[in-house]
Ligand SMILES: Nc1ncnc2c1ncn2[C@@H]1O[C@H](COP(=O)(O)OP(=O)(O)O)[C@@H](O)[C@H]1O
């Protein structure tokens with residue numbers, strides 16, 4: 001049984017004029033101990049999708065899914081109490097801004113012990129002892145002295161270590177790290193990533209690493225899902241995704257990496273992610289895609305198996321017949337039909 | 343922290359001198375002086391008037407009178423009432439507990455209703471409850487105290503006969519003053535009928551005086567809570583799996599209270615102003631009513647002394663509020 005199964009997960013934020021599809025039909029499967037990267041431009045729905053898994057999508061967000069299970073348990077059917085017994089214990093999450101993610105009015109020690117007392121039913125003394133161990137494990141020097149410190153007295157990197165300690169306090173089976181290094185100094189970023197990966201290895205927990213940095217994904221994860229405008233566009237092993245990207249969007253993302261530049265100008269992807277009002281009827285990437293055809297603009301591609309992975313594209317880059325089909329589709333409807341928006 | 347308190351204390355002396363000067367000049371701007379006012383309609387023989395004025399020193403230039411006044415003040419002498427010849431400080435001490443009892447009950451009333459109302463309104467924002475609380479607090483805030491007091495008296499005392507109209511306690515009870523707070527003193531001697539009477543007398547004045555602080559506290563709690571509920575650390579608290587009541591009552595409230603405490607502190611000054619009106623409406627024998635009578639009789643020493651003591655008390659309370667603020671907000675504590 002997979003650890004986490006997500007099928008056709010959608011999160012919408014209703015508004016008077018037109019609902020915003022923050023997440024639109026995301027499907028993912030994660031086995032125990034897997035390390036999965038989720039990449040995509042900001043606003044592509046990475047955070048909201050994972051908040052939905054945590055049960056933290058705030059009102060008025062609406063979460064729907066054909067299937068959302070953790071260890072076979074249907075998360076959408078659990079009572080509030082049962083769901084809360086899982087969150088923070090078996091599934092934990094850390095966030096982008098460590099300093100604002102910790103409560104400024106309580107000490108580090110209090111905030112850490114709180115989780116232990118809640119889920120592990122420890123008394124204060126035992127929780128305090130365990131808190132010191134945890135702080136030590138995440139590489140905070142002289143942990144006893146830090147228990148009574150407030151978040152504003154620690155650096156961002158230290159606070160992120162505290163957040164990690166809090167997340168792993170109850171030995172979660174899945175840790176979701178939402179851009180854990182984006183807000184940190186470059187020198188600290190690598191340390192935090194190393195810490196996360198070593199904890200993942202030692203404890204055999206599954207890790208979902210959200211990032212918009214392709215470089216981070218390449219170094220850390222075994223599998224990657226590429227998200228765009230609330231949808232997964234491509235998912236496959238990191239090696240094969242970087243070796244031969246199949247989706248034009250993935251290829252564009254890779255080309256836009258600073259490492260990929262040959263010293264000349266950086267490649268960019270023209271246009272912007274569609275918002276609530278200009279959501280295309282067909283492929284969501286069509287308005288920015290070099291290979292868009294009238295057919296792609298009209299007809300939304302399904303996420304389908306492709307070369308040991310999944311893809312949501314009419315014309316995958318590795319498809320030998322794609323040039324012919326693009327040409328045929330462009331001929332079928334004369335070029336007058338510019339990519340249309342719904 | 344200690345340095346902070348000293349910095350604040352060093353501001354006290356100039357503020358004090360400012361108060362004495364303003365009050366001293368203002369009371370003398372009211373037409374008529376105490377001697378004329380006491381003589382009343384019948385008038386007074388001009389020679390006698392001049393003699394009395396000379397006795398009290400009112401024939402000297404205001405500036406000289408002020409210096410004499412300051413001089414006595416620095417020896418700790420607030421003077422005596424021109425009407426009763428009782429020392430101002432003695433009169434104040436006798437009346438102050440009544441005002442404190444009323445003010446404390448009003449603040450407790452405002453807190454007990456305002457905090458929960460504000461919290462629930464924020465958690466259920468845009469609900470009927472939220473709109474109701476906001477509407478009611480706007481109404482409560484804009485209600486003139488005089489009108490509101492008379493309205494309640496008409497309804498509850500006159501029409502329904504639920505509560506007494508005026509005073510602190512029914513005349514049939516005599517309670518030995520220990521603390522000066524009737525609710526406490528009646529319980530100390532175990533006279534429960536007297537306690538009930540004192541409580542019944544307190545209800546309407548408490549509501550009238552507490553309405554404005556209640557409105558302010560409810561609105562402030564709501565807006566502060568709304569802001570805090572959107573913070574990242576609230577998401578963290580929920581991600582830990584904490585039950586909703588803990589997220590709200592511990593993680594959110596602790597932070598939301600910081601601005602509310604400041605507002606409560608500022609309400610203390612408002613409370614004294616409100617007490618003057620409320621005590622007059624309900625014939626509540628406190629310092630507010632005393633000051634109004636002082637104005638009517640042009641009792642300069644009472645007005646000067648009373649205002650000065652009240653000013654001092656407000657300053658002390660504001661200082662205490664600032665200290666509390668530092669205690670509940672760790673980010674302030676370490677910056678001093
Ligand atoms: N509480 C909310 N209300 C309305 N829209 C939201 C809310 N949270 C997120 N969104 C929208 O959902 C989309 C996806 O956001 P997010 O998941 O944070 O993107 P990412 O993490 O990939 O940068 C964005 O367009 C964002 O504006």
Ligand SMILES: [Mg+2]
Pocket residue numbers: 046047048178179
């Ligand atoms: Mg995000």
